[in-house]
Amino acid sequence: MNPKISIITISYNNCDGLEKTIKSVTSQSLNDFEYIVIDGGSNDGSKEIIEKYADKISYWVSEPDKGIYNAMNKGIKAANGEYLLFLNSGDELYNQHVISDVFNEIFDQDIISGNLFHIDETKSDILISPENVDYKHLIYNTIWHPCSFIRRDKFELIGLYDENLKIVSDWKWFLLAIAKYNCSYKKINHVIAKFYADGISSNEENKELIKFEREKSLNEEFPLLLDLYDEYEVYFFNYHLVKKKYNLLLQSRIIIFLKKLGFYKYFEKHKID
Template structure:
């Protein structure tokens, strides 16, 4: 039976050869003051000592497995299948929860109740840049709901699994589902996690990501609008790259 006062929060970390960073991620979860957390780790068959680190905290981990997978979203789907929580949260193997009380604050200090499908806030990167998640028209162009800033209700995943053919932005479909669907959302003024600035999305090709976003959007908007959004996205990527080149040139001159 669902505990209305203390919902079970399932936190999922997927990893592969994450021995350098995983321990701090684990510690940020298991030392939370909130006492109704189910922690799941899905390892892709690491060969760098990652399993040894996980085993060290075996008593604090509800479920973990180490086996080859078909990429990050396959591993995330495995985590969803293994979980029992009322809400699900994904924490990268090189990310940490912002402090030991953050989950408790989300539950107790933000008018939280189990009627919300999505609860979202902010994250900060290790280069001090902040990502403030939002939902709006911009969500149709790119992902405005950072994965590490959001908790999703269990019911949200009843008819959803990550599409493994998208290697980098399959989680963008979650944002589209939230924005275009009739879901109840709670935006909170909380910094939830510190994230690595060197994640998979930061090293991927922007143009390829916008094309993948176009394919994902096909189920949510009509084709004319989708083409316009693709053009906007690609133009934004080109402009951003030009501005980065200008900054590099200026620094070189100085």
């Protein structure tokens, strides 16, 4: 009988992050799942880390690959679980009971998303997955893969991740799943993973590449949605510009003086979050 869940970790030259991830998976209170580790032929001791925990890993390989999505596709091909969770090196399951909590949920949808504990250099907070997802949400947002369980047979229907893309292939896959193949979605109220925002898609230098790859994907798959994407671009640009100027205004001496005179509640009420 195939396992309910396969957890897939991909890694390349990130031995410390890899061990952190492996520990969070292998320390689960419920271990009735498959664990797969795909390493890209690292030379920093990652292979030795994998061998250290080999008795708790269902399948692993350490060999050169062609990038992130090639490695993720290798994991999909090796997996036997009904649902797949991608937890890449450096990220962690939120606590020791995540898999147990998920097993206690009743679901048969194609994509199951929990919440994500997001950590960056300045703060940490819990990101709440939406109750419902449609193409309007995905046109400028995404479904976070570290907290999402994907039915494995949907990769047979939709295809594997597009290896021609460097950053947004998971976003493209979710967009196809929801907007083209009408896959079902369910949000569950559990924090699934800790995500450390130091990866390729979190880097400010890659924002232009993300925009380019999204527009390229939309043009190939949903050309009629390009105008909607451009409208969102303008909206978010204007929103952040106004927010920045307004918050600078709130720091001015005149506004600080007015707050002291009793106008504080007014400015708090009209604060732009």
